[in-house]
Amino acid sequence: MTAFILVAGAHTGGWVWREVAAGLREAGARAYEVTLSGVDGGGGAAGPGVDLETHIEELVRLIDRVEERDVVLVGHCYGIHPVRGAADRRSERISRIVNVDVGIPEDGDPALKLVPDQTNRERVLSLAQEDSAGTLPAPAVEEWQRWGSVAGLPAEVLARLTEQAVPQPLPTLTQPLRLSGAVAELPTTGVLCTANGSSIAVVEAMVGLGDPAFRRLADPGVTFFELDTGHWPMLSAPRELVDVLFRAVAGKGHRVAAVREQPTHLRPFLMDVEERPRERTGRVDLHLPDADGPRPAVVFVHGGPVPAGARPTPRDWPAFVGYAQYAASLGAVGVTVDHRLHELTAYARAADDIAEAIELVRADPRVDGDRVGLWFLSAGGLLAADWLAAPPSWLRCVAASYPILAPLPGWGLADSRFRPVAAVRGAGRLPIVLTRVGLERPEIAVTVEEFVSAAADCGAALEVIDVPLGHHGFETIDPTDASRDAVRRAMRSVLGHLGAGTD
Structure with missing residues (x-):
């Protein structure tokens, strides 16, 4: 049996994976929807010492408790940072990492580096200067677009996302990710949400530029899928995402060819x-x-x-x-x-x-x-x-x-x-x-x-x-x-x- 550990992005918790987890269980897999400390709805207080390292250790402890042989870590948005950190420390237990509409952070990268919106970045940095252990307030309904496309989200789902969102501890966004290198050897799948501007064609173009930073995307162990939806596929296309997750575990998906001929x-x-x-x-x-x-x-x-x-x-x-x-x-x-x-x-x-x-x-x-x-x-x-x-x-x-x-x-x-x-x-x-x-x-x-x-x-x-x-x-x-x-x-x-x- 495969165990999927589902890690949500900033301001959200395991509840965003509810439909995906149900679909995985119906198909015979085990699913763990993770809500990390500091975003568990505890009155908006981050709690002392809650940072990226806190979240990595929480995932490591969960991996140690999981009895299933095949463990797949799934990270959405911010969630990919604790996912890669935990996978790096328990690489022998992990069969695959799935990045849901998010890039691949490397050693030394804070989560803030992958935040595309400049206004959001500046806001986080400004708040961190005032109180490095504080929180980033949850987005208002009209602010979610700054974190990614809301295409495919019905109005009532977007309203629920806003209602249930909680403040995010600032240190989780500003603390650098530390990796030993073990995670780089693990099979990886990227789920690209085309309505959010990402696609296989974009990945192939970046690999074709020849920059060493993108060479790993052409490794045989890296695959890609596209979903025609926005940045929250677990809410906008849960059935399609379940299908992609099972296909990823089976080693399927698009592989980007290494540039052997003239790009x-x-x-x-x-x-x-x-x-x-x-x-x-x-x-x-x-x-x-x-x-x-x-x-x-x-x-x-x-x-x-x-x-x-x-x-x-x-x-x-x-x-x-x-x-x-x-x-x-x-x-x-x-x-x-x-x-x-x-x-x-x-x-x-x-x-x-x-x-x-x-x-x-x-x-x-x-x-x-x-x-x-x-x-x-x-x-x-x-x-x-x-x-x-x-x-x-x-x-x-x-x-x-x-x-x-x-x-x-x-x-x-x-x-x-x-x-x-x-x-x-x-x-x-x-x-x-x-x-x-x-x-x-x-x-x-x-x-x-x-x-x-x-x-x-x-x-x-x-x-x-x-x-x-x-x-x-x-x-x-x-x-x-x-x-x-x-x-x-x-x-x-x-x-x-x-x-x-x-x-």
Whole structure:
């Protein structure tokens, strides 16, 4: 018989697993729904000394009492931290760890590191400065979205979640997790909730970047499942989660292939482009046309997050080099930038990097500083918001290719300034060229359609170029005539708005 130990996230306890536990027992398994100390509804007091180590020791004691041979630890949100800590100390007893819509913390990581919402992080740090042993108040009904998508939760379930939630001891969120390394050898399954912005495609893209931090996700013992729901599948899709848990124990699930061949983002650009000189200054590359006098410029903005350790960096990726060289071959200065969007919390830093790069470009005597276009790709699309909300006079065009145009659930940016869907209201008659791919990931496609609708409502000057059979990143994935035609149309439209000669 398999024993499932179910550990809930912040502010909640074993009660959130009630339906999942019942389903596991009906199918012949043993289930233990864990409520950790400090979140047991005891009047909101954390109690003396309740921290992450307290919760790890509680799980260790429970594992020691479990008689079943196969023990599966299931952690949701914060719960994965005590789960991994306990598994590290009792690795010989654990047959598998299941991460429910949460990343994999490593040695030295506090739980706060995996909290996506910057406002939540800052609130925790502020409260910890006032009283390091205090508590984080339970969320109000409208605040749950900051912890993850509430998609799939009926109103009455969300109300019950709010009613039963309790304050979370701050030390459980701020104390670093300490691991010996034993846990790294255990089979692991990730349950990715697509309505919260995570998916197998996202995992594969991160592994493809080649950063060592993500290599373990391609280990043979790591599997993945997707659930089409929000961040609380034990409440929104309990039957589906039960099925996934049993399939995980059976060793099933999607395995991410290790990158043995050229990853998609390093494949050749879909067009042969005339080679032009390239100059590098700091994080900025200028691809120069064969032309006299100041020329208009197009600044290409990559997406991400791109881990700081990824090599080569985006400005050397074939797609960005190809776009910049293509612009230069048609008489404009093509600009690529390595901005520092290394994690989701770094959008403000990346925006500063882009603004600094634009100042450098406009000050170059070979550039006509009054004729500049900005071209955003993928998750870089969120960085378009500032420029759409209040376009400067020198900005002649904004382009976006397969962009993300509203923060995805679980990204912690819901109330941030990086919302092109809302910012487009300030664009006026600024030309906007949008390249839309027909085979886009659903969670991204929704944001594109919201943007198109918002642009129509406010009368924005939006041109849409469709690539019906194109994928996200089609310039190195789909080298078809239709894809090449879309790139040509988009480039000529952008350069036309800049007044560049394109013959």
